[in-house]
Amino acid sequence: MTPKNEPLVRTIKERCKACYTCVRGCPAKAIRISGGQAEVIKERCISCANCVLMCSRGAKETKQSIEAVRALLKSGAPVAAALAPSFPVEFGGIDPLRFAGILKALGFKYVCEVAFGADMVSFQYRKLLNENPGKKYISTACPAVVSFVEKYHPALVPNLAPIVSPMVAEARVIKELYGKDVRVVFIGPCVAKKGESDRHHADLDESITFTELRAMCEADGVDRNTALDSQFDPPYPAKGVLYPMGGGLLNSAELEEDLLSGRFLSAEGLEQFPEVLKNLEHGDIDADFIDLLCCSGCIMGPGISVKTSKHAREAALRRYARKSYFSIRLSDWEASVKRFRSLDYSASFQAEDQRMQLPAGDALQAVLAKMGKTNPEDELNCGACGYPTCVEHAVAIIRGIAESEMCLPYTIERLKTTAEELTTSYNQLAKTKQALMQSEKLASMGQLAAGVAHELNNPLGVVLLYSHLLAEQCEKDSRVFSDAKMITEQADRCKKIVGGLLNFARKNKPFFRQTSLERLVDNYFKTAAVPAGVAFTLDRSGEDMQAEMDPDQIIQVLTNLVTNAIEAMNSAGALTIKTFAEGESVCFSVSDSGCGIKAGNLKKIFEPFFTTKQIGKGTGLGLAVSYGIIKVHRGNITVASNADPAAGPTGTTFTVRLPRVATAAGAIKMKSEPAAK
Ligand code: SF4
Ligand code: SF4
Structure with missing residues (x-):
């Protein structure tokens, strides 16, 4: 088993x-x-x-039950094949006598037609309906329908006709006729019958599909050429052979559908049978008896391997039914019916409620909302x-x-969002990568600059010392004095450049003080000279702008940026300074409406000695120094610029962000902000 x-x-x-x-x-x-x-x-x-x-x-x-059936056939016990009435659909090409011979060659002692069990069941249905007028019944020949009622329409369980299926009825007939020791194997088009045989294990031993039977024959080398003709074993059926078609039970039990009275109804197929049960439970159906099949008739059952159409299958079944019906001797059939009429064909069913109740509270709304369905129109029911x-x-x-x-719409929406997020991350990553490359480049330039500045500092000091000494020893109106003065001035200039390089290389230690950036900027513009042609706006956010910084160095940055902005506008245009807080940073930006920086130059502007100004108009160290100062503050400086009038108003904005708490290595922290800066 x-x-x-x-x-x-x-x-x-x-x-x-x-x-x-x-x-x-x-x-x-x-x-x-x-x-x-x-x-x-x-x-x-x-x-x-x-x-x-x-x-x-x-x-x-x-x-799969092939091995279990083989074991049964080899056990020595007499085994009967209870052959479902739909067999002509699967094996229509084989003469029935040869087909019986094939089954016997496999080892079955008896080959009986379940259609006779169907005949017996038909009597039971007629009797039930006659004895219970007005009560509504559902047929119980299809185990899938029975199971569906038990699980999903428990209220209709009392309406299930308390009659066994033709398969079980036939098994009881076989045991009555051939002995209780006969083992019975159902062979049919149905998978659900395997479950039903398990439930009725006292009547049936195994159940296999036609597809499995074909596989057995192939494996054992039994076919129409190797097998001999034989006979089906009695009792022989009458109209029970029609059961596998929709309405077959009604026809066989002579419960003809009458359009006027609507007492009897038949429905088959996965779309129809659940709908009919729903209607019955809601009281929308008047019929006294409903014959339901889960498949579109057992001729369309899942255990059939041929791929013919429903109509072709009906034709094959009818051909066999006609031949079989007209070849039986009515008196023999009536005698068989009489003999087995007193067997027990009763059955009982039990509710096994598996319905999914609507959840209480807001759980349903929450799940729908998660899928983006917050309004009834969002429920596409696709x-x-x-x-x-x-x-x-x-x-x-x-x-x-x-x-x-x-949910496809929800998944598509999520994929779209993910794709957008990925694009954003990719762009951010690309920007960060570029910034990283830029800062690495500037860092190595800084190292070089620091080395050069360090080497120049000492000889420059000597030049300055001796030029001063020389100037002191000369007459003030002498030629040597003015030459010595010239040397001193140029050496001083060199010293400033070296200082700038050291700032860029972050070698000048900052002195951090708790400072209000807003006040620092305010004080700067009290003394800064802004040309008359420049419309100046100072936009303060009014937020807390306290941070640890070296105010002298930050003023130096502000000076560089404002000077550049004014020069970029040729002393005429709009200059806007903004101060604002951003998370744990204080920030300021310097915007001008000047000519903008060409896209190709944007990458180079923080490099030392890079300048777009005319020769002699700048050292090209202002932005490099600013960059070095901001980096030593562990902040950052960014630039956005447009130099193309076709793309919109030209101009440049530098934005500086400084952390509120100084974390620079080796930072020297002073006590507080000096009173006036
Ligand atoms: S479709 Fe498959 S899972 Fe669903 S009831 Fe039928 S056999 Fe079971
Ligand atoms: S209709 Fe389908 S599920 Fe129901 S008994 Fe027939 S083959 Fe089995």
């Missing part, structure tokens, strides 16, 4: 690509998506195997997630069987 608690349908994880097709096609929503993988939830599954048919990746498989509505998807998420990533 195969293990009874083994799931009938399961996912082959390696093949699953989480396309949600199986979720969409599952009438019971019995598929959990977790970590992007589909997994069948045994308790919720009704074993219809629709997901097996739908999965184009072949990622769903059903329980079905891409596999659930018919956004609300059902949200409930499934709350119950832990679905993921929000299954």
Whole structure:
């Protein structure tokens, strides 16, 4: 026997690509998506195997019972094949006598048609309806429908007709006729029947599909050429052979659908049967008896391997049904019916409620909001997630069987945001990389400059000392005096350049004091000479602008920037100074409406001796020195400029950011801000 608690349908994880097709096609929503993988939830599954048919990746498989049947056939016990009435659909190309011979060649002692069990069940239905007028019943021939009612319409369980399926009825007939020791194997188109045989293990030993039977024949080398003709074993059926078609039960039980009275109704297929049950539960259906099949008739069952159309299958079944029906002797059939009428065909069913209740409180709204559905119009109900509505998807998420990533619009939106974030990060990274390269370049220039400045400092000192001594020893109106003066002035100039280089190389130690940047800037402009043609604006944010800094050095930076700005405007234009706080930094910016800096020059402006001014109009050290000072303060200085009038107003803005707390290595901290700076 195969293990009874083994799931009938399961996912082959390696093949699953989480396309949600199986979720969409599952009438019971019995598929959990977790970590992007589909997994069948045994308790919720009704074993219809629709997901097996739908999965184009072949990622769903059903329980295989071939080995268990082989073991049974080899056990020495007499084994009967209970052959489902849909067999002509799968094996229509084989003469029925030869087909019976094939099954016997495999080792089955008896080959009986379940269609006779269907005949017996039909009597039970007629009796039930006659004895219970006005009560509504649902047929119980399809185990998938029965399971669906038990799990998802527990209120309708009392409406399930308390009658066994044709398969179980036939098994009981076989045991009655051929002995209790006969083992019974159901062979049919159905996966759900495997579960039903497990439930009725006293009547049935195993259940295999037609597809499995084909595989067995192939493996054992049994086919129409090797097998001999044989006979099906009695009892022989009448109209029960029609059961696998939609409405077959009604026809067989002579409960004809009457459009006027609407007493009997039949519906089949995954779309229809759940809808009919919903309507029945809501009281929208008047019929006394509803014959439901999960597939579009068992002729479309998942255990059939041929790929013909529904109409072709119906035609194949009808051909066999006509031949079989007109070849039976009515008196024999009536005698069989009479003989087995008193067997027990009763069945009982139990609710196994698996419905997902709507969550209480705001949980549902929270999940919908997470997927960007804050208004009813955001609920597209597009079905891409596999659930018919956004609300059902949200409930499934709350119950832990679905993921929000299954919502396509939400996932697309998230991907868009991620792509935007990645672009922003990439751009920032590119900027940082460029800034890093620039600062590395400036750092190595600084090292070179510091070395040169250090080497020049001593000889310059000597030149200055001796030029002063020489000047002191000469007559003031002598030629030598004026030459010595000239040497002193030029040596002083050189000294300043060397000082600038040392500042750039960050060799001059800053003296940090707690200083208000705003007051520092205010005081600077009290004495700074701004040309009359320059419209000057000082824009203070009014925030706390206290920070540890070397005020002399910061004034030097401000002076350099303001001087450059005025020169860039040819002493006419708009000069704007802003002070503001930004997180743990105090900042100021100097903007001018001048000619702007060409894009190609922007990278070089902090390099020592780089200048766009005319020869003799500047040393090219102002910005390099400013850069060095700001770096020694562990701050940063940035520039934004437009030199192209076609791209908008020209001009340049330098922005300086200084940390509130000085962290520079070797920083000397003074007590407080001097009174007036
Ligand atoms: S067998 Fe049917 S009920 Fe079970 S998971 Fe597959 S589609 Fe859903
Ligand atoms: S319709 Fe037939 S084949 Fe399909 S699940 Fe029901 S009993 Fe099985």
